[in-house]
Amino acid sequence: MTLPSGKAKMLKIYVGETEKFGNKSLYHAILLKLKENGLAGVTVSRGVESYGAANRIRTTRILDLSADLPMIIEAVDTSETIDRVLPFISEMVKKGLIITFDVDVIKQG
Numbered sequence: 001m002t003l004p005s006g007k008a009k010m011l012k013i014y015v016g017e018t019e020k021f022g023n024k025s026l027y028h029a030i031l032l033k034l035k036e037n038g039l040a041g042v043t044v045s046r047g048v049e050s051y052g053a054a055n056r057i058r059t060t061r062i063l064d065l066s067a068d069l070p071m072i073i074e075a076v077d078t079s080e081t082i083d084r085v086l087p088f089i090s091e092m093v094k095k096g097l098i099i100t101f102d103v104d105v106i107k108q109g
Helices: 026-036 079-092
Strands: 006-016 042-046 070-077 097-105
Touching: 006 026, 006 079, 026 042, 026 070, 026 079, 070 079, 079 097
Parallel strands: none
Antiparallel strands: 006 070, 006 097, 042 070
């Protein structure tokens, strides 16, 4: 699906890379759920350093190697589409952060 230029909404989800949903990684299960629901596109990125609610620093630096770095899932689509998938995503994410915000699509493709 191609988004027209103009107003859209971004969905951004932060979860730990070791979090599971059934027998899959949570971030992969979220990607599959968003694809199944027809979102225009989704990107999953791995954070290199972070801290969150527990205030514990996680890093990729070799001396402090962490096995539970953040995974960031980003999707941009219409407000209606993002709002439609939010209940599914909220149910899947037991521990993490889910945010949305309005964006302007300048160019796609």
